[in-house]
Amino acid sequence: MTKSYIWPLATRFAHVLLILFFSISYLLGDFEDLLNLHVAFGLALGVVLFFRVLWGFIGPEHSRFSDFNFSLNDLKEYMLNPFSKTKEYIGHNPASSWAIVSMFIIGFLTIISGLLVYGIQENHGIFAYLHNGFFRDMEFIEDIHELLSNLFVAIIAVHIAGSMIDKFVKKGDAIDSMISGYKKTEKKADIRLNIFQKLFAFIWIALSLFSLYYLIATNNIFVTNHNVKQDYAALHSDFVDECASCHIIYPPYLLPKKSWEVMMKDLENHFGDDASIDDMTNISILKFLEKNSAENSTHQAALGVLKSLKDKNDTIIAISKTPYWVELHKDIDKKVFKDERVKSVANCAACHIDFEKGMLENSLIKMPKGLK
Numbered sequence: 001m002t003k004s005y006i007w008p009l010a011t012r013f014a015h016v017l018l019i020l021f022f023s024i025s026y027l028l029g030d031f032e033d034l035l036n037l038h039v040a041f042g043l044a045l046g047v048v049l050f051f052r053v054l055w056g057f058i059g060p061e062h063s064r065f066s067d068f069n070f071s072l073n074d075l076k077e078y079m080l081n082p083f084s085k086t087k088e089y090i091g092h093n094p095a096s097s098w099a100i101v102s103m104f105i106i107g108f109l110t111i112i113s114g115l116l117v118y119g120i121q122e123n124h125g126i127f128a129y130l131h132n133g134f135f136r137d138m139e140f141i142e143d144i145h146e147l148l149s150n151l152f153v154a155i156i157a158v159h160i161a162g163s164m165i166d167k168f169v170k171k172g173d174a175i176d177s178m179i180s181g182y183k184k185t186e187k188k189a190d191i192r193l194n195i196f197q198k199l200f201a202f203i204w205i206a207l208s209l210f211s212l213y214y215l216i217a218t219n220n221i222f223v224t225n226h227n228v229k230q231d232y233a234a235l236h237s238d239f240v241d242e243c244a245s246c247h248i249i250y251p252p253y254l255l256p257k258k259s260w261e262v263m264m265k266d267l268e269n270h271f272g273d274d275a276s277i278d279d280m281t282n283i284s285i286l287k288f289l290e291k292n293s294a295e296n297s298t299h300q301a302a303l304g305v306l307k308s309l310k311d312k313n314d315t316i317i318a319i320s321k322t323p324y325w326v327e328l329h330k331d332i333d334k335k336v337f338k339d340e341r342v343k344s345v346a347n348c349a350a351c352h353i354d355f356e357k358g359m360l361e362n363s364l365i366k367m368p369k370g371l372k
């Protein structure tokens, strides 16, 4: 027995990047306010994967797909004998060959579906043009995205279990080889990268790291926000003069027409205050509110509010009373809304940056310091 160098540095380094980028992106997926980072890590993962696939065609021995073992018979033998010696595989054994290729395919599908969700629901990135379109109301794309990412996790779990069995049961050195690059072999079989492969490897790693920086630190086409800030005072000065004297401006898209009608009919008894105004102004403001109501908006929150009110018979006139709002904020401690910097559930702008400019963005959620 001797030792041979079989995994070049680039392959091992990319392996670590794949682990890191996937784990971080996956974990961040649960945090609405960190969505931009979730997307950045997911896309950077795509860059690493893309180069890894090319490496499968032009890389050195063992890293090439043509050296993978896709034989179903070998796979069967390998999987059915987890605890006994099977054939020796210098490069990838049949189980990891299949696992890797499935991860590539599912990885790309996860990333594409994620970009679709980001475009359709959030109006961000390269698929933002779909935000106003036919798929607008189809949450199944998000379900597919989640399903794919969980499938990815499932394959990783099998892959890790396999590596553990290899190490602790079969006393193999597959895991160690992914760190050191060396594996025990019958005879010396070191790989050597040619100059072209070395150059490719360098570009692979450099671009993967740079892409993460680029995606996080710049406003690029993959993350660009296509929602634009509104200047409500310029759009309708009476609306701002009359309706933002006691509280913040509520973007009209956050309530349906019906709610605005009911509210504007009874301004004398407006949440315990008298907010009444002359009829002319009232009609003009109501028109503006209706024209920009939830029904006429493509904003994700507008759709959410509408959907959550669909089965309600009584008209809700507080955004903070809509089931959509309640569901989104249910994990926030009640005490938070009593903090002097927040004061009320209705003070949306305390936690949502640029709320009064009509922006409601995951990346613009910022709770006052010390609050959770």
Ligand code: HEC
Residues within 6 Å of the ligand: 242, 243, 244, 245, 246, 247, 250, 267, 270, 271, 273, 274, 275, 285, 317, 318, 319, 320, 321, 344, 345, 346, 347
């Ligand atoms: C005289 C003061 C006053 C004026 C003027 C006023 N409001 Fe209000 N409004 C209130 C108060 C008080 C609340 C309750 C806030 C709270 O729950 O903390 C409220 C709540 C609201 C809410 C519900 C917020 C939530 O909880 O989701 C909306 C929407 C709203 N107002 C819209 C308007 C509009 C539109 C106008 C202009 C036609 C207007 N308000 C003018 C005092 C006023």
Ligand code: HEC
Residues within 6 Å of the ligand: 031, 032, 033, 254, 300, 301, 319, 320, 325, 328, 329, 332, 336, 337, 342, 344, 345, 346, 347, 348, 349, 350, 351, 352, 360, 361, 362, 365, 367
């Ligand atoms: C105390 C802070 C706080 C206040 C006040 C608050 N929110 Fe939020 N809001 C949050 C947090 C935190 C989240 C993210 C929840 C999560 O991660 O699931 C959120 C999420 C949302 C979302 C979904 C994410 C997005 O940006 O599209 C909407 C819509 C929203 N809030 C609307 C409102 C509106 C409208 C008001 C006022 C009536 C309001 N919020 C008041 C903290 C607040």
